Structure formats: C-alpha cells, structure tokens
C-alpha cells in the first residue's frame with residue numbers, strides 16, 4: 013500500500029499529451045519571442061517573471077548550453093563563451109562575411125570554405141546551428157507554457173533578407189524540430205497585428221529598426237487584405253550599429269590614454285554590450301558614465317545625449333533616405349499616409365523618433381508594444397495558416413532578381429516590389445556559333461554590376477542543339493514562392509529538346525553538411541527527451557517528499573524512533589540523488605521511499621478510518637491524504 | 651469544362667474549385683482578362699479590377715492551402731502567381747494595351763527594342779526632355795511633368811476609342827506614344843530622387 017503516492021512513476025503528463033499547436037516566432041538579432049494565437053487573440057508567451065523577450069544570446073559551456081537572459085548576463089564575465097547577434101551572419105558565405113563590419117565581434121572560422129563558422133566556448137558552429145539553438149529554446153518555452161506539442165511555426169524575417177538568409181532561417185528551424193509554415197516579413201507581421209488589433213484601414217508605413225536590421229514597408233490595409241506596396245531596408249543597420257559607433261568612441265578614449273590596444277573579439281563583444289547599456293540609459297537620461305574593463309585595464313567613459321546623437325546621426329539619416337526611396341517606389345507622398353507604425357527596440361532612441369516624425373510630418377503610432385508586435389503578427393499568421401482566417405497578406409519581393417549578361421552586367425528578371433508568389437520568364441540567346449551550353453548566374457540586388465550584387469546560384473544548361481549565334485532561344489524562368497524563396501529553371505525552346513535544369517540557390521551550406529547537422533540535432537533531441545524524463549522524475553520525487561513531510565507533521569507520532577530515522581535517512585538519500593543528472597537512482601529512491609513508508613501509510617489509514625468513524629468527513633480525509641497536491645507545478649492555462 | 655483531378659466531379663464556373671469535393675483545380679489556359687473575370691477590352695475600371703483580384707486571392711492564395719495536399723499547394727501557388735501577373739499587366743494602361751494588341755494578333759516588339767519609325771513621337775519626346783532640362787526651378791520642372799501626365803491621360807482616352815473601333819494600327823501607335831510619356835514621367839521622378 014502506498015497512499016502517499018500521487019502519481020504512478022512515469023505518468024506525469026508529457027507536453028505532447030494534448031493536440032499540437034502552431035506558434036509565431038520573432039527570431040530577432042537581439043531578442044526573440046514566441047507567441048500563440050487562438051480565436052484571433054494573439055498572446056506572447058512569458059517566463060515565470062513575466063518576461064516575453066528572450067535575449068538571442070547563447071552561452072556554450074562544457075556539457076551544456078543556455079539561451080536567453082543567462083547567456084546575456086554571462087557576456088560580461090565570459091564573453092568568449094557567448095554568441096550574440098548571430099542573425100547578422102545568417103546565410104552568409106565565408107568570403108561574403110569578411111566584408112561585413114561585424115567580423116570583429118566574432119571569432120570566425122572560414123577555413124572550410126562555403127559557410128562561415130563561429131568559434132565559441134571551444135566549439136565551432138555555423139550560424140544556422142546557433143539560430144537553431146535559439147529556436148529550440150523558444151519551442152521548449154512554448155511547449156512548457158502551453159503544455160502542448162509544438163512542431164510548426166511561422167517565423168518572421170527582415171523584409172530585406174535575401175534568399176540565402178531566408179533559406180538559412182528555414183534550415184535552422186529544421187534543426188530545432190520545427191516545420192516552417194511560412195516565413196513572414198517582419199514589418200508585414202507588425203502591420204497584421206496592428207491592423208487587426210486597431211481595425212486600421214488605409215495606407216500605413218511600418219518603420220522597423222531592431223538590433224541588427226532595418227526595414228520600412230508601405231502597406232495598404234483594406235477589408236482584411238494587407239497588401240505591401242513597397243519595401244526597403246538594410247540587413248546590417250540597427251541598434252548594433254549604434255552600439256558600434258558608441259563603442260568606438262569609448263575605445264578611442266582609451267587609445268588616447270594607452271595608445272593602440274590589442275583587443276580580442278570577446279573584448280569587443282564586451283565593449284559593445286557596455287555601449288548598449290549606455291545608449292539605452294540615454295534614452296531616458298541626459299548623461300551618464302560607464303566602466304570598461306578590457307585587457308586588464310579599467311576605464312570610465314561618460315556620454316551625453318548630444319554626443320550620442322552626433323555619433324548615430326549618420327546611421328539614422330541612412331534609414332530616412334531608405335524610407336524616402338520606399339515612398340517613391342510606392343508612388344506616394346508622406347502626406348498621403350494614414351499613419352506610421354514604429355516597430356523594434358531601437359525606435360525608442362529619441363533621435364530616431366524625432367527624425368521619423370519630421371520626415372513623415374506626423375508623430376508615429378506606438379500604441380502596440382514595439383518589441384512584441386512582430387511576434388503577435390506571426391502568431392496570427394500561424395493561426396491563419398492552420399485554422400483559416402479572413403485576413404490575407406499579400407507581400408512583395410524586397411530585392412530584384414536577375415541574371416548575369418555580357419560584360420558583367422545584370423539583367424533584371426523580377427524587379428523589386430513585385431507581388432509574390434510570382435513566375436516570370438525571360439528569353440536569352442547564344443552568342444557563339446555552335447554553342448551547346450550556357451552558363452546561368454543568378455543574382456539578387458539592385459546594382460548594375462554583377463560583382464556588386466549577391467550571387468545566389470550558378471548552373472549550366474547543356475544539350476543546346478548547335479545553331480548559329482542568336483538562333484537558340486533559352487527561356488529562364490524565375491519563380492518566387494510565398495516565403496520569398498526562389499527557384500530558377502532554364503530550357504531551350506526552339507527545338508523542343510526541353511533540356512531543363514532547376515536550381516534552388518544555396519548559401520554555402522552543402523546538403524551533406526545540412527544532413528550531418530540534422531543528424532546531430534536528432535541526437536540532441538534524444539538528450540532533450542532524457543532531460544525531460546529527468547525533470548519529470550525530479551518533480552515526482554519532490555511531490556513524494558512534500559507529501560511525506562506533511563504526513564510526518566500530522567501523524568509523526570505513529571512512528572517508532574527507529575522507523576522515523578529510517579524514513580528520514582531515505583528522504584535524505586532521495587534528496588541527494590535528485591541533485592544528480594541520472595534519472596535511475598531517483599526512480600529507485602522513490603520506490604525505496606514508497607516501500608519504507610508503507611507501514612506508516614497503513615497506520616495513517618487506520619487512524620483516518622477511526623477518525624472518520626468519529627465524525628470526520630470523508631472528503632476532509634481525502635484532502636489530508638493527498639497533502640502535497642498543491643506542489644504540482646503550474647500547468648498550462650488551458 | 652474539364653473534370654476534377656481528384657474525383658472527376660464538375661469544376662465550378664471560375665474553373666477554380668470542384669463542385670463535388672472542393673479540391674482546387676490546376677490553372678487552365680486562360681488570358682489575364684479571363685483570369686480576372688473581365689471582358690478582353692482596353693476600357694477597364696482599375697478599382698473594380700483590384701477588388702476582383704483581392705476576391706480571387708482570398709480564395710486561392712497559398713496561405714489558404716498551407717495545410718492541404720501538395721498538389722493543391724502547387725496549384726494555388728500557380729494560380730496566385732498568374733493572378734499577380736494578370737493584375738500587374740492589366741493595371742497599367744501601357745502594359746494592358748500591349749497585352750491586348752498581342753492577344754489580337756498585333757504584338758508590339760519586345761520591350762526596349764522598338765525602333766522609333768514615328769518621327770512625330772521622337773521629336774515630341776526630345777522636346778519634352780529639353781523642356782525639363784531647361785526648367786530653372788523645381789516648380790517649372792513640375793509643370794513640365796504635369797503637362798506630360800495630362801498628355802498621357804488624353805492618349806489613354808484615345809486608346810479607348812481606338813480599341814473600341816478595333817483600329818489596331820492606331821492603337822499600336824498610341825501605345826507607343828503612351829509608353830514614351832510614361833517613361834518620361836518615370837525618369838523625371840527618378841531624377842528628383844536624392
């Protein structure tokens with residue numbers, strides 16, 4: 013008999029006990045969020061402290077890894093073990109990344125060619141894996157709070173993300189065990205949340221300045237249709253760049269004091285973190301001063317709002333210039349807009365607010381939390397895709413797509429701001445007599461010269477029948493799906509040979525590398541399962557201990573001294589093994605304690621019956637017998 | 651009308667869904683006018699065209715088929731791409747005119763390749779560019795552009811008449827003029843862009 017037993021071991025409900033649900037994820041440069049929507053009511057999922065934002069920071073330690081607040085806090089003491097702002101490297105090849113200002117912040121491994129890798133905490137990881145770890149944490153948070161299995165998600169990306177960065181995001185989701193229902197552009201998601209919540213109609217601009225990226229989109233909201241008219245932005249423009257300007261300012265101070273210093277990537281990461289604290293402080297205050305402990309030397313640096321504004325003004329003006337271009341693309345004047353919606357934490361910066369208000373000629377709308385609005389929109393779209401909705405998002409291509417032609421020039425096939433999905437074809441011809449193959453080089457970007465655009469794919473069409481120059485007709489078809497992802501195919505059409513090649517651009521990660529990472533993530537998923545079972549065993553054990561504590565307090569007099577000592581000893585032993593990471597001794601300890609308390613349980617039962625016969629109600633008795641029930645961990649709201 | 655790919659049932663009037671099982675049908679060959687359910691004519695009200703486009707997108711957009719069978723997802727992608735192409739083509743008077751001429755068997759040559767054998771159009775285009783270059787103030791430049799816009803509107807009206815009378819040679823010539831005017835307005839805007 014074991015009346016103290018509340019759960020059969022292994023019967024604690026696992027998260028997948030209930031029907032699975034699709035979530036919306038804002039995978040940000042600085043902060044990420046996960047939200048869920050039911051009946052058109054989106055909700056950000058929060059931790060026990062009520063925080064919705066999960067810092068997009070990962071701490072890598074010997075046998076473990078932590079995502080979020082813990083990792084961000086570790087940035088000061090162990091910058092060499094922490095990765096931040098990994099989104100800025102998504103979908104970037106090794107060569108491509110060397111041109112990015114960010115390289116100083118990371119210790120990069122470009123030796124293997126192809127995809128760039130980051131060295132951190134003794135590991136070498138791709139940005140896809142690191143983003144995968146963040147997504148896994150978000151999925152875990154969702155599963156724990158909802159007590160439901162989560163396998164599908166809408167993930168938001170900057171509207172200006174190129175094909176490589178989009179594909180990389182999808183791959184990261186795959187590693188985290190998530191099927192991407194749709195990639196939605198961040199400003200579009202924000203407009204969806206905003207429009208549905210506020211019932212807005214008309215033409216709106218969304219100005220989204222986050223940690224790493226800037227987007228501005230102009231949308232028409234009409235009867236539940238969210239139509240993007242034009243979008244523009246920059247994938248390397250955000251709060252991080254403000255931080256860099258401030259950090260450089262501090263470092264120049266130090267150079268004045270000590271001459272040129274040799275700083276490591278972790279030093280730079282730490283300086284950037286301090287710069288950010290300074291900057292955020294100056295949003296509310298006129299001035300302040302901050303310590304910088306680098307290379308064994310501590311220095312103090314003061315900064316006021318005016319200096320900060322001067323440091324960041326060039327970046328802010330860049331966003332205004334982009335906004336001007338987008339309005340022109342939408343063929344609209346600022347005065348024709350019905351409102352400006354601000355999204356992203358960096359829009360709290362006073363200079364940004366002021367310049368946006370000046371440029372658009374009206375104060376921006378900020379009545380939905382600029383940190384959360386993107387995740388809310390993603391959740392709404394996840395619900396729409398799985399359960400239907402009256403709203404419809406119609407988005408566009410952010411960047412032109414084209415082909416290399418003679419002389420290293422780009423011929424555009426799909427201009428930017430073309431509504432998606434789209435399939436457009438262009439015909440090309442051979443330029444040599446008897447030419448039987450044609451090299452096709454797919455590019456993305458607005459520039460004239462091939463070298464100034466992002467190269468997405470190269471392939472060859474073979475088997476063109478030999479003809480005189482200019483006689484063959486090669487039809488190249490560009491198809492962009494609703495996620496903004498491109499497929500290119502080519503065929504020769506005069507002769508009906510129908511040689512066809514279709515490619516999906518890759519971003520430097522080969523199929524075999526991806527397969528290897530997937531295999532590793534499945535192993536890892538097994539570790540997760542082990543972790544979950546361990547936690548479950550601990551919870552069961554904790555419950556049992558609490559129940560026995562309660563019973564001992566109430567009816568301890570039923571035990572002889574020796575019996576009591578034995579139970580105490582067993583409880584102590586169980587507490588000891590609970591601190592370990594092995595589940596088996598915990599289960600054994602629970603069994604042993606159950607056995608050790610059998611007699612006690614029986615005596616309590618007897619006393620209970622006697623008391624019941626003496627007039628104690630059975631329900632009160634039952635309440636007493638399940639003492640400890642209140643220790644059940646908080647379950648899901650539903 | 652062809653039968654449903656899934657159950658061989660009857661396909662609805664728009665050729666989109668099966669009346670028996672509701673399955674989305676593959677796109678059947680149709681021109682942009684048919685896709686948007688309007689008669690193949692130049693005289694079109696753009697707002698009505700857009701309403702029809704939204705209505706159709708609501709029914710066939712890939713977001714509506716995210717949880718459906720792979721072939722339905724593929725069809726919806728094709729339908730949506732066709733609709734986008736249709737709206738982009740028919741919304742712009744120049745592209746609509748070019749498209750209609752091609753449908754009627756009198757295609758203009760591929761974009762940018764027309765040789766301007768029309769002296770009058772050429773001279774007129776050059777005069778306008780000179781006027782713009784000579785405009786001393788932004789207001790004067792705006793006036794030149796506004797004049798070009800006015801001309802484009804008039805040409806568009808003449809196109810309505812030409813197409814109504816099935817005067818394809820006349821329509822082709824007007825289309826070319828409209829194309830030059832549009833290009834001029836576009837370039838002027840581009841130049842004002844900082």
Ligand SMILES: Nc1ncnc2c1ncn2[C@@H]1O[C@H](COP(=O)(O)OP(=O)(O)OP(=O)(O)O)[C@@H](O)[C@H]1O
Nearest residue numbers: 040041042043222223224225251295356357358360
């Ligand atoms: N009070 C504040 N004043 C100024 N900047 C702030 C403030 N609070 C947050 N920020 C800045 O906002 C940025 C983070 O914003 P957000 O969380 O929206 O970015 P993200 O979504 O992670 O990035 P992205 O959308 O670019 O991928 C950081 O650069 C941070 O310094």
Ligand SMILES: [Mg+2]
Nearest residue numbers: 040222356386
């Ligand atoms: Mg963001």
Ligand SMILES: [Zn+2]
Nearest residue numbers: 654657668671
């Ligand atoms: Zn059918």
